[in-house]
Amino acid sequence: MTDHHAAPDGPAAPSGLTAPGTPPGPTGPDAAVRPGLREFIAGLPKAELHVHHVGSASPRIVSELAARHPDSKVPTDPEALVDYFTFTDFAHFIEVYLSVVDLIRTPEDVRLLTYEVARDLARQQVRYAELTITPYSSTRRGIDERAFMDAIEDARKAAEAEFGTVLRWCFDIPGEAGLTSAEETVRLATDDRLRPEGLVSFGLGGPEIGVPRPQFKPYFDRAIAAGLRSVPHAGETTGPETVWDALTELRAERIGHGTSSARDPKLLAHLAEHRIPLEVCPTSNIATRAVRTLDEHPIKEFVRAGVLVTINSDDPPMFGTDLNNEYAVAARLLELDEQGVAALARTAVEASFLDPAGKARILDEIDAYTSAWSTP
Ligand SMILES: O=C(O)c1cccc(C(=O)CC[C@H]2O[C@@H](n3cnc4c(=O)[nH]cnc43)[C@H](O)[C@@H]2O)c1
Ligand SMILES: [Zn+2]
Numbered sequence: 001m002t003d004h005h006a007a008p009d010g011p012a013a014p015s016g017l018t019a020p021g022t023p024p025g026p027t028g029p030d031a032a033v034r035p036g037l038r039e040f041i042a043g044l045p046k047a048e049l050h051v052h053h054v055g056s057a058s059p060r061i062v063s064e065l066a067a068r069h070p071d072s073k074v075p076t077d078p079e080a081l082v083d084y085f086t087f088t089d090f091a092h093f094i095e096v097y098l099s100v101v102d103l104i105r106t107p108e109d110v111r112l113l114t115y116e117v118a119r120d121l122a123r124q125q126v127r128y129a130e131l132t133i134t135p136y137s138s139t140r141r142g143i144d145e146r147a148f149m150d151a152i153e154d155a156r157k158a159a160e161a162e163f164g165t166v167l168r169w170c171f172d173i174p175g176e177a178g179l180t181s182a183e184e185t186v187r188l189a190t191d192d193r194l195r196p197e198g199l200v201s202f203g204l205g206g207p208e209i210g211v212p213r214p215q216f217k218p219y220f221d222r223a224i225a226a227g228l229r230s231v232p233h234a235g236e237t238t239g240p241e242t243v244w245d246a247l248t249e250l251r252a253e254r255i256g257h258g259t260s261s262a263r264d265p266k267l268l269a270h271l272a273e274h275r276i277p278l279e280v281c282p283t284s285n286i287a288t289r290a291v292r293t294l295d296e297h298p299i300k301e302f303v304r305a306g307v308l309v310t311i312n313s314d315d316p317p318m319f320g321t322d323l324n325n326e327y328a329v330a331a332r333l334l335e336l337d338e339q340g341v342a343a344l345a346r347t348a349v350e351a352s353f354l355d356p357a358g359k360a361r362i363l364d365e366i367d368a369y370t371s372a373w374s375t376p
Contacts, residue, residue, distance in 0.1 A: 022084045024104040032332050040338050040373055043363040047313055047348040048121060048129040050256055050279035051105065052205070054101050055315025056117040058132070062317070065103035065113075074099050085318045090237050090288045093095035094176075094207060097315070103135050111155045118159030118167055120316075123360040124324050128354050129360045132203055135188045136181045139233045141243055145188060149196045156198045160188050168353060169196060172203030175211040183220040190226040203256065204232035204246075213245035220250040228351050229253050231279075238292050240264035247276070247278075253312075254257065254279055254351060259290060259306070260299030272306035282329045283321040284314035300331050310348040342370040 057065070059078035066074040075084050087093040104110060114131075122127050133152065139145050150350075156167045171189045173182045188194055189202055202223035213234060219228055222248055232248035233256035240260050244267060246252040258278040261267045272276065280299055285291040291298075302309050311330045313323045331341050349362045 008105055014058075021067055031080055033328050034331075034337065035339065036249050037331055038324070041324050041331070041341060043125060043373075044327070044342065044345055045127045045338065045350050045355070045362055046127050046323060046327070046345050047310075047362060048126050048311050048313035049277075049348055049352055050281055051117075051121075051131055051134040051253070051323075052315050053113065053117065053131050054104060054137075055097060055318055056120065057100060057113055058116060058120060058317050061113060061116050062100060062103065066119060066196060067111060068109075069105065070359055072099065072103055074103060075076060079120045080346065082320075085320070092288060093288045093318075094221040097318070100318075101134075102141070103141040105141065105143070107143060107186035110143065110151035114152050114155035114167075116146055117156055118155065118163055118165050120351050121166040122159070122323070124166055124322060127324060127365065128166045128168070128349070128352060128358065129208050130168045130201065130204065130353065132171050132172050133173050134174050134185075136174060136177065136184045139184065139188070140181075141344075149188075149194055153196050153198060160193060166354070166358065167198060168200045168354055169198045170203045171199060172233075173203050173207040173216060174206045175208070175216065176206040179215065179219075186222050189223055189228060195226075199228065201231045203230075204234075204250070204277070205256070206233075208236060208238040210244055210327055213242055213334075214249040217249045224251060231256060232247060233257055233258040236285070237288075239269045243267055252276065257281060257285070257290075259279040259285055262301045265305075268296065268302070268305035268307055271308075275286060275308055277308035277347065278302055279312050280330070281312045281314035282326060282333070287319040294329060297333060299330060303334060308347055309344070310351050311344050312348075337371060338370060342366055 040318060044228060059081050063076045066072050066076045075081055077338060085310050102112060135148060138148050159165055159167055171185055173185045189199060196347050224230055231254045232246045232250050232252055234248050234258055235243040236257035240263050243255055243258050243261050256275045256279050282294060282297050286294055299309060311326050313321055313326050316322045327341055346363060349359050
């Protein structure tokens with residue numbers, strides 16, 4: 001077992017079987033997190049703005065789907081998944097990610113996955129999540145587009161009714177799949193007969209190296225004209241120029257990761273001035289080896305520069321984390337107490353694409369929870 005999945009009192013690591021007392025790995029729980037802070041985080045109402053649909057499949061769901069489709073190379077044993085979800089670099093991560101995408105073959109698989117993802121979010125007191133979905137990956141594998149939309153919408157409505165967690169969708173272009181995938185994604189996102197009610201934003205994911213952002217401008221223009229918000233990944237595995245491209249060409253309102261922005265003081269100043277939040281996913285950056293160690297993560301520089309930082313989990317079971325653990329990691333890196341952690345949760349709600357009344361409701365909940373916690 002590799003140690004970056006060791007998380008004794010943290011999230012359900014990929015195996016869910018990590019023995020208590022396992023030495024913490026670079027992204028595991030920190031002795032330095034103040035006593036009681038993990039409990040505070042666990043009960044804190046939160047919003048998750050950067051989490052991938054397929055990348056959120058729990059070990060139980062992955063093994064259930066792998067057992068259904070025995071031709072797949074994905075292990076059926078949740079323990080074996082820990083090694084399977086250990087990545088040598090970003091390209092290896094995408095290769096493994098796509099092998100899990102290959103397991104989603106029917107509208108029922110889509111519905112099950114979506115509903116279970118919502119259940120996992122609700123368990124962490126996530127009140128609102130924008131889930132990044134790549135419809136192209138499913139339709140090109142033969143899932144009927146109408147049935148796909150019905151499956152995610154059905155799960156969204158059931159999750160809201162049963163768990164109280166509000167889900168919204170970000171449809172992303174898998175950039176490396178080329179302009180055909182961009183055309184297909186924007187068509188699915190803007191065709192009034194298909195576009196799901198829960199869709200709020202338009203994204204761009206996958207590898208960045210060799211996939212320049214400007215080529216996607218016409219597709220983002222169409223999505224924005226149809227009322228969608230622009231949230232591309234940028235600066236995860238390439239330099240700050242990619243983030244500039246996302247801002248100027250794709251009119252990004254938030255940036256997925258934006259890690260390399262720290263290398264460009266002018267960019268940091270621009271992000272701060274224009275209040276463009278970064279969707280920071282610390283453990284993801286270590287797991288894909290985009291950043292070497294957590295202590296080298298630039299989150300502190302973002303905060304110091306006045307950039308709005310939101311904390312997110314990206315592909316939590318694949319990275320042996322969950323949103324609560326990401327808040328604990330951020331608390332250690334930023335040296336936060338309960339008030340500081342609550343401020344991070346507030347920033348995520350404010351940076352979300354939820355309507356004003358929905359935002360106010362969660363913000364009130366955060367305040368009530370935080371003052372009840374600090375009242376003896
Ligand atoms: O589905 C296909 O057939 C296909 C063909 C070629 C390339 C791709 C992709 O590149 C899919 C990548 C997929 O990865 C998702 N994702 C999940 N986590 C991350 C992340 O941290 N950074 C970037 N992308 C991520 C993303 O949603 C893409 O759809 C697919
Ligand atoms: Zn992502």
